[in-house]
Amino acid sequence: MTRGTEKAEEFEELRPLLFSIAYRILGSVTEAEDAVQETWLRYEASTTPPTSAKAFLSAVVSRISINVLRSARVRREEYVGPWFPEPLLTDPYQDPERSAELADSVSMAALFLLERLTPLERAVFVLREVFGFGFPEIASAVERSEAACRQLVVRARRHMNAGRPRFEADRREREELALRFFDALSEGNVDGLREMLAADVQMVADSGGKAPQWAGGFFGADDVSRVLAALLPPFVRIGGAVEPHQVNGQPGAIFRDRYGKVINTWTLDILDGQIQTIRTVSNPDKLGHLGPVGDAWAVLRETQQVRRDPDRETGQPAQRGQGNRT
Template sequence: MDDLGAEVFEGQRARLFGLAYRLLGSAAEAEDLVQETYLRWSRVTGPVEVPAAWLTRVITNLCLSRLTSARRQRESYAGPWLPEPVLTAGGALGPLETVEQRESVSMGVLILLERLTPVERAVFVLREAFGHSHAEIAGVLGIEEAHSRQLHRRARAHVGEPRKRFESDREQHRRIVRRFLEAATRGDVAALERLLADDVIAWTDGGGSVTAARRPVYGLGKVARYLGGFVTRPEAAGVVVEFLEVNGEPAALIRGPGGDLLAIMTMELDGDHVAAVRTTVNPAKLAFAGAQLA
């Protein structure tokens, strides 16, 4: 591959990573498949009329193959599975200027995408996050345009319309997140109960590597007590909480006394109340965000 070919690929790298991440929910796997796409691009000997379309088709189909095996692995995952968190203020997943762009990388939507078949997920992501026409999607996936439209309607029905929560004031979101974390780090169960929705759910992804609840915790009282017990844990001593944007949303990053990243917590709001708490403590899933912070 000549310098021009390498330059063309580098111009597409960020977009390809963002596409693969949305399809897989894993930054590490997305990086692997971006590299595999690069290797295939480097072996091309003839002219490629539209490089962006060629690269999109290759990485999308690599992701479809990976999703088939990933689904089997997630069925045997130890405890709740959450997508791998990514710091997004620096543009790691592309521009997040619109509601559609932000929702396409949110923890909530990435979890909902797990309901879809691999090809439904591909159609949804290519259409919703990247604005491809159904004719373009059909070319990427090797299907009829009418089939692409059908798959998109089906995917939308499964995912629903989650846009409402992204239309709230982002500064208010940050304030509620800060109040929530302050109450949790004080062990103030009463304050947590005032901030939580009645039907709140808390997930903690430890992957079997660290101590974490093996099932989701449901309901205001149980979630408040679960989170309020944080200060009693040995690892809570000397932690530092930092607020940054993760997956397009305000989030809390919890570091140990030595600066190691221990957890990333995102919160989904329903008005002025926290409706969902998703905490990643699995070290393998924190590695990418940790490298971003370095």
């Protein structure tokens, strides 16, 4: 076996870990994939075999991600409306010994909190708290002293703990509540929806100015339940599909138009048997990795027409997507 073949096999074995590191630092599937590809190019071009391929590649992808995040910060400051991470359906990296850390750290709420950290704090926190790297490896990865890295972790941990998200401990209960929620949603059951929503529930969207935007969002169980009950039955009637699916390790759904194209994704924060936050991502730039993206504006126009004229004929019979309920 040639060294080139060995490198390729080593890299492919570590690819899930490298992507997971990059995604948590960047909050972007496409940018994480680009960082992993750049890591491979640098590894392929290197001439000195590293003592540990895992340590070397993790360091390279971390440095690339830090640099990308620094430039991305400028773009995010000019972003139209709220900025959310790109939805991730499946985390490719699994480690039974760190399953809790991995699951918590990929949630929308946790990734949103990570945005408060500097790029260096974010990288150090991810490497230490999520993936359990030792300080010597982290220091090498970010090119800082071990003492400096320990201080960075302390600061990052303080910021994260101040707003650390809490979720329903029982995963099965979360999933069952989510399925009841989406059933009530498609039926337009206002009372059923209201019972599942926390009194101070908030519904917020990331459209990037490229899809329908809900102003500053909706707040409170009464307003949110009424809005949902008004919009979703017409959406289903025009052929829209609601597919319950894990999104960023949380109960959620993918919304598709009658042609199966992605319109948006939803994630639900559930605590104490109630939905606390509904986050939806509709910016088409953040949905392309999930498949062909539909025209959300056209779907909204048709939905509104059906609301105004309930007897209006639709293009195709309504459908209910089943999706992945695991």
